[in-house]
Amino acid sequence: MADVGRRLERMVRQTQAESRVPALAAALHRADRPLWSCAVGGTGTDAPLTPASRFRIGSVTKTFTAVLVLQARDDGLLDLDDPIGRHLEVPAHGELTVRRLLSHTAGLQREPYGDVWDTLRAPDVGGLIADLARAERVLPSGRRYHYSNLGLSLLGHAVARLRGGTWAEVLADRILTPLGLTGTAVAPGPEAVTGFLVDAYSDHARPEPPADFGAVAPAAQLWSTAGDMARWAAFLADPAALDPRAEVLRAATLDEMRWPATVTDESLWAAGFGLGLILLPQGDRVMHVGHDGAMPGFLAAVYGRRGGAGTPGAMGCAVLGSSGTAAATLELPHRLLEAAVREDPAEIVPWTPGEPAPAAYRSVLGRWWGEGFEHVFFWRDGALRARGADDPAGRPPAVFAPLPDQPDVLRTVSGREVGELLRLTRDGSGAVVRMHWATYRFTRTQETFDGVPVSEP
Structure with a gap:
């Protein structure tokens, strides 16, 4: 210094x-x-x-x-x-x-x-x-x-x-x-x-x-x-x-x-x-x-x-x-x-392993598609987060927090669509199979707005 x-x-x-x-x-x-x-x-x-x-x-x-x-x-x-x-x-x-x-x-x-x-x-x-x-x-x-x-x-x-x-x-x-x-x-x-x-x-x-x-x-x-x-x-x-x-x-x-x-x-x-x-x-x-x-x-x-x-x-x-x-x-x-x-930049803080995502949100993690674009949902620092797959590295992710007594409804507390809700839909086994973020549907595969996988003829 x-x-x-x-x-x-x-x-x-x-x-x-x-x-x-x-x-x-x-x-x-x-x-x-x-x-x-x-x-x-x-x-x-x-x-x-x-x-x-x-x-x-x-x-x-x-x-x-x-x-x-x-x-x-x-x-x-x-x-x-x-x-x-x-x-x-x-x-x-x-x-x-x-x-x-x-x-x-x-x-x-x-x-x-x-x-x-x-x-x-x-x-x-x-x-x-x-x-x-x-x-x-x-x-x-x-x-x-x-x-x-x-x-x-x-x-x-x-x-x-x-x-x-x-x-x-x-x-x-x-x-x-x-x-x-x-x-x-x-x-x-x-x-x-x-x-x-x-x-x-x-x-x-x-x-x-x-x-x-x-x-x-x-x-x-x-x-x-x-x-x-x-x-x-x-x-x-x-x-x-x-x-x-x-x-x-x-x-x-x-x-x-x-x-x-x-x-x-x-x-x-x-x-x-x-x-x-x-x-x-x-x-x-x-x-x-x-x-x-x-x-x-x-x-x-x-x-x-x-x-x-x-x-x-x-x-x-x-x-x-x-x-x-x-x-x-x-x-x-x-x-x-x-x-x-x-x-004299700030010191780089070493990464250390953390706790796994809570069981209720593990099936959310990974890649989803919404409006034709790919997004990645991940767990970090005690919160569910999401970013566009093609977002530049410096763009902050969206961060979600569950509503009180409603673990399948989360509020976006910062980042893209701040203030909007993320709603999770589960199948009979409890796995999340569909999500709605700011009312837009998110699915595991790329689909048209009427729900047809884009890969189908």
């Missing part, structure tokens, strides 16, 4: 030098290695740049607000299809749903009413809500992706109201403390790095003015360290590894958040958006999930890696920079994640 760490460090140093970033911090989290980190440059203050230095993470904040919303849903406090007006008293746009606001498909204008980027003065919660009457619906709800800081802010305040506290209080109590994110806060603190605008035509770097974003906090307020954000990215990718008792969020709920709700560009399907999360396909069934952030003087990119050969558990990377224009900051975590897996 030492040689790999040096190569990763060189990538960080090269980015800092070529993109002229006053301070650049990166960290890589994975379950099978110690935390790796690297920081290059200066803070712009009298304090040295250290792993404890805090950068503004901008819209990465939205991922925390999104988790708070899904926590509230899991606790029965709201439904994703509820109108926001059910949980927050608003003078307009109350019919927009929680789901649409989370996925940036509500059509609400991007920013709160007024010229907040000119004044750098954000409204308080009362003002934000009162000014909704002057905010526009710039697109029909559900028409397409349209990013909205205003929408995510409303969700943060709705959750705070449901929990009986402020957004900052609820965030600390329900996410930061349970996950041990001690370097993450709504205020910069003494460890804060100065954010800069670097002159395009000289090496001069001018500090950007500090700004507290008031009621827009749930969309953009947080400060954090690279180490904290790498851990957060790992949580977004593999929550069971960092939160095994699901104190913060169930793994199945994060699966739901990672499902793409929309593409971000109708002509180039290179990125998607789930429930508060950016989804970036990397090829070979690898997905990077997380968020970018931008505030005056700062850029941040925080992503976890899922899928693909060699990807270890709980893998996440964060890159935080103190230049508001160094776009390479946003590309670097993806390069670091790819390089770490390529040069």
